[in-house]
Amino acid sequence: MTEMIARLQQIADRFDHVLLDQYGVLHHGKGVFVEARDCVASLHDRGKTILVLSNSGKRSADNLHRIAKAGLEPALYDGVLSSGEVAWQGLRDRKSVPFTQVGRRCFLVTRGPDRGVVDGLDLELVDLEAADFILLAGLDDGDTDIGAWRERLAAAAARNVPMLCANPDLTMFTDSGLLPAPGALAQFYEGLGGAVSYIGKPHRVIFEAALQALGHPKPERVLMIGDSLDHDILGGRNAGILTLLVTSGVHREALVGSTDITGSLLRLAGSAARMPHWAIDRLVW
Template identity: 60%
Template sequence: MDETIEIEGLRTIVDRFDHVLLDQWGTLHEGQSIFPAARDCLARLRQAGKRVLVLSNSGKRARSNAQRLASLGLPTDAYDGILTSGEVTWNGLKKRTRAPFAELGRGCFLIARGGDRTIVDGLDLAIVADPENADFILLAGLDDAAADPEYWRQRLTGAATRSLPMLCANPDLAMFGAQGLIPAPGALAHFYEMLGGRVTFVGKPHAPIFKAALDELGQPPPARVLMVGDSLDHDIAGAHAAGMLTLFLRAGVHRDSPNEPVHGVAGPNARTPHWTMTRLAW
């Protein structure tokens, strides 16, 4: 497929895929409640025999995100599973069978939102209070008050100087705070790279979370898997690199340029989706 095709609903391409990966924020909800059309679409997909996984860049474990979706009106039996970058990170640190997890030590300086420690629960780690005493930094989330990368400059400069590795479990560059869009963990990770630090990213658009999704689905051909999301940089680029089909939703993170052609918004071919529509609908 050489150019993006506009569609009105997934029903028009339902024979092109067997499995669906759904982004969470901007695709299923925007923090208030599940979009009614999205809820109906999930029911129709399941009726059509499609397997549906929610794929999120949340640095929290899958269970926390499932509870969050249920509170917004989407029960766990509405989809087949949920996979977060936090869950992939936890599994990697638990098994320690492949890079980059196998090379990391036990001393962990944890940066998480609201003091959440679920990403390290049950792991053989020693959580330390200062990067000076750590073997690596685990970046899972950020409080609004600590979202500005400059807030971390003093603490992270020394860590970068001694090449302390950072594991970023949420590559998102921006998130919604009380005052609107603010820097997300991915922005802090890139700031750490700018300081000279070494960072490994786990979530979209990076390969580990898409490999984990294929594992969860039983290793189907990637060309029979459809990724649906509102981020060209994370959902579309990551799935494209994994060899998957892609559907871009305009009424999301790129909503400020609704009249611009998708190719103009997308830029490089790696960010050009196969299909596009306004919101998730059947």
């Protein structure tokens, strides 16, 4: 069962490598939490390998810049691997499923004018009606009315247009609060009969890429720290690595202040196989 801890140092001897979620753990889109920054520094000082693993549809360099701007110096950790980066590399190399199964004509869904996830790729950006596949990397706040997509996506599903979802998160933090994220739109497309391949957490592709980036360590010496049972914890458990849930993140309304954290977690997780090894209120050394 899940053990509640007050500080990460309590379990620091259990792991050599850290996969660290970004939103809800390091920050909420603005400044890095002071205690989280100090915790990362302490991990770095003790020789732990630290890789930020993010369900961001943007590429790794964009996330590195964003995290630095928020207040976490790149020198304190070993790199960033985003789902957008894994998608970009997969579309560049075309060596494995699902990237070998899509064509060149791409309908791109992303935030604002950002095209980083397709820059330099042999793709032709087209309207949905002419697309071989959909690349879902981000959603503008104004595009989060999922039902408004029904007509266009139903037509694409009827044409068997596959979707690559480079951000499987179901919700995202915005100035207006929590809104549906790209993963919610991808699930909606599946409900319409569309075929979706997910690139980020909790799916196999990104965890394989992360372990490769860490130099193929023993999974039982790797700790995934995240705030989502559905993404960080499930993905970590499926990859055979250790897991720590930050309870003040996406599940905070259900967990913060609970007098029975194990019971509350089990109700959220649905089964013991989806439970984290440990839980902590916030990332504190």
